[in-house]
Amino acid sequence: MTNATSSSAKGQGSAPAFYNNPHNRAIFYQVVLVLVLGYFIYTIINNTLINMEDRGIKTGFDFLTTTAGFDILMSLVEYDASHTYFDTFIVGLLNTILVSIIGIFFATIIGFIMGVAYFSHNWLIRKLSVVYVEIFRNIPLLLQIFFWYFAVLSALPNARNSLSLGEALFLNIRGFYMPKPLEEAGAWVVYAAIVVAIIGTWLFLRFAHKKQDLEGTQLPTFWISLAILFGLPILATLVMGVPFTLEYPELKGFNFRGGITVIPELMALVISLSIYTGAFIAEAVRAGIQSVPKGQTEAARSIGLKEGKIMKLIIVPQAMRVIVPLLNSEYQSLVKNSTLATAIGYPDLFTVFVGTSLNQTGQAIEIVFMTIAVYFAVNMCISFVMNLFNRRVALVERK
């Protein structure tokens, strides 16, 4: 009987029987594991559904299209109580993204400044960096948020006694108010100028780089790009006869109306998130810089580079290899930490959707699931972007 088993055995000499083949066994165990896991998950889901039905708890996503009926403190898109629960999801999501982007922006700036300050030759600046990191890294974030919100911002005066600057900027316990530019005819020219300025700066930088490669001459790139970036839009504004009017905030009735309002909840959250995360980023930057061997600095000095250039051209590009992966996880932490907004009532996704919407509808599983998916997706996006960036940094190093 020359069946498949014996023929394969013949091919491999004294190979073990089919069921003794390590490769086949490995596949067999994998399949068993998948089946067991699949059955386990199926049982849990099935159990949940049956139990929920038994208890008369409604399931499904129908609630998303019903009217929410409550108002939200701050919204980047049009929203009022007549919108649906799905709209509350969007409002919360945008508010979360807003606070994350602003937080990441400031945390990065603070973190880099403080991380580099650690290597300053000035004793005071160096110690300031150490003290900053140790203080803000070691205090729970929630406490810091409470500190900024209930201790600092709540001490501001009421609307009628606002701190003001030139009757245009106002700061009081209800928030920070600033004039809002309203566009008039011809405003598009200014927008176009901004786009042209950005592209122009980029082209100029490329040109300057090439020129340096070819001729070895350096242009004052910083000042020239600054001039293009700001000069062009300002020029366009003046030429068009300032096609904007400012809407000033005005005290009417209880509160200021008009203009742009930055609510204190957002301020407290951004301040505490960026200072807290900034401390971790400072440590990442310090680690990155310290990972560059000292010989690199000495070699750079020996060819006559200035201290500033050594940092910019030699140290930082190499340090980025270490810093970028660390930054990635700090950014993700910041996004996750932004859910603490719920403690001070900033209407982020967690406060609005998992808070109010969940309570009004009772659809706990659906809402929690959607929210988990969002945070997962947002952090995957951050990871993706940071990995692209990381690849770039790593390539530069290998050249």
Added chain:
Amino acid sequence: MLKKLTTAAAVLTMGFAATAQAGTLDDVKKRGTLTCGVSTGLAGFSQKDEKGNWSGIDVDVCRAVAAAVLGDAGKVQYKPLTAKERFTALQSGEVDMLSRNTTWTLTRDASLGLNFAGVNYYDGQGFMVSKSLGVKSALELDGAAVCIQAGTTTELNLADYFRANGMKYTAITFDTSDQTRQGFESGRCDVLTSDQSQLYALRIGLQKPETAIVLPEVISKEPLGPVVRQGDDAWFNVVRWSLAAMIEAEYLGITSKNAAKLVTSGSPEQQRLLGNGGDSGDKLGVSADWAKNIVTQVGNYGESFEANVGSGSPLQIARGLNAQWNKGGIMYSNPIR
């Protein structure tokens, strides 16, 4: 179906927690204590003193149930819950019942897998403002910033009221009622809105209570009552009739002081409620003297009201709607026989 599957995958733990269903009455008897969900601290309703003892009109409902089932009103374990946590805690079996100033609405009754066992306080939503604003009516609140507790019916009523009257407002939502008070006190908002009873309680908590006034408008109906899980009828009955016994006792003139005497010397109705004759305890699955335990250990509804929110408390709330039906209110117990 796929939608349902993905939904369910999210909270896996629900599948495990689900086993301890029905039979809450037996569970409580076996455990020897009642786990009762209350508020995180609301004067008059459920609050903890310095010694860690809970008191309040909501707490008394928990105590009444414990007295009926276990014969001892003290055998209650209190679980403080925020407005956001309360329903999930009950659904998942973390608490046996909820007695946490919770408004009875259709959505909650019909879609959360819960049942309301009655009403122990008829409330309505109102507004508290700072006196210095010079506001006399809620209709003058156009443009105001309003502090509010997240996840309450209050949030919905507020939106309705301002929209119906063509007014604008800014809603600032906090997690706990204590935080709303802080926000109001610091001046983050002009107005604090909540159930009227809570407003009086919160007002007492202010550093200078005399600087704030409660506006006359009542903009909603808020019947507050104890809640149990749906589908556990034996337990539902016990909670419903424990509350009813408190109300009935007041109606029949039975108090914590005269209850022991009336067991033998009272009218037939009084004697029957106190467990002398009749088999109401047997039908509910508790001891024959269940109602007597409630009245002697917790008191009747009127006693509980006056001690916690009425004349015997700092809140000084009048009986109003919460008086007996034959005294101008709407508190009414179905016949206990």
